[in-house]
Amino acid sequence: MVVLMRLYQVVGKRIQLWIILSKGGTLSQVLELFVNSTFPYIVSHNKTVVYWEDVLLDENIRVQSTILPRENTILQTWNNGHNNTKRLVSSGYRTIVSSSEFYYLDCGHGDFLGNDSIYDQQTGTVTKDGGSWCGPFKTWQTMYNYDITYGLTEDEAKLVLGGEVALWSEQADPTVLDARIWPRASAVAESLWSGNRDDKGIKRYAEATDRLNEWRSRIVARGVRAEPIQPLWCIKNPGMCNTVNSLA
Structure with missing residues (x-):
């Protein structure tokens, strides 16, 4: 009986969809039918x-x-x-x-379309986003x-x-999964969980760099292929790769 009822529901919905579209209905009406049903x-x-x-x-x-x-x-x-x-x-x-x-973690890697002529240029300026709909990286x-x-x-x-x-999978599979996700997702996790400002309301991305380097080293040691965010020299000399905002 349950199977028959389910079959009736599925067939009934398809009939309703056909009636809507065959009578000049809209996809918005179809969406409304879906929402009202589920x-x-x-x-x-x-x-x-x-x-x-x-x-x-x-x-x-x-x-x-x-x-x-x-x-x-x-x-x-x-x-x-x-x-x-x-x-x-x-x-x-x-x-x-x-x-x-x-x-979006998958942005900035071009597009997956195989016949896109926008890349056939010699000036090095394909588009401002490198051909990725949500670029840049x-x-x-x-x-x-x-x-x-x-x-x-x-x-x-x-x-x-x-x-x-x-992270959408058009251009991502297990071979690149770790590097696409980590440590960028970790940076977002800290920002959302602890906030990205200190007690004075100042953005703390400089000190976050050191924490993220440390975290990245830990997960790499556990077999996660997280991408580096700085050269090794910077990691061994914390703060030395920061920008200089003032000479005073």
């Missing part, structure tokens, strides 16, 4: 539903906020940096920040210094649950 089921199991921001913010395919109750919905943002975070929390939604401009410093609640009010900031780095 949302109650997830909530009925005492779970919170997490969607990428697109379900609400996409320009072409989205649903109305009226079918996404804020008490049961978390939205994860990946576009337009602080702007989309602001849009979500100002609408009352709890938010996880995964900005592609700061937290996100350095650990860029990721560490990102403030995920920048520009938010105190009440809005309370709706930001945290951040999450992302």
Whole structure:
């Protein structure tokens, strides 16, 4: 009986999709059908539903906020940096920040398309992002210094649950996995967990460099192929590779 009921549900949904599209319906209506079909089921199991921001913010395919109750919905943002975070929390939604401009680990390695003519240039200026849609490469410093609640009010900031780095697999497999993730993800972990400022409110990326070097050495000793962030001489002489901001 359970199998028959499940089959009925699947076939029934397909018929509904066909009716929507055959009568000039939109993909937004299809998405709404999906949300209305799955949302109650997830909530009925005492779970919170997490969607990428697109379900609400996409320009072409989205649903109305009226079918996404804020008490049961978390939205994860990946576009337009602080702007989309602001849009979500100002609408009352709890938010996880995964900005592609700061937290995407796979950016800066070109594109996976095999027939892209933009690389057929002799000037060394393919594009400003090197042909990667989310380029350039996100350095650990860029990721560490990102403030995920920048520009938010105190009440809005309370709706930001945290951040999450992302590594998509179009150009990543086990042979490069360790170096793509570590130690950059560790830098984000410290920034989110302990904050990226000291007691005086000053960014502490200089001292974070030494901690990250130490951490990288430890995980390499355990077999993790984390990429280096400085030459060995800098590691053996902490602080000597820092920029000089003042001669006074």
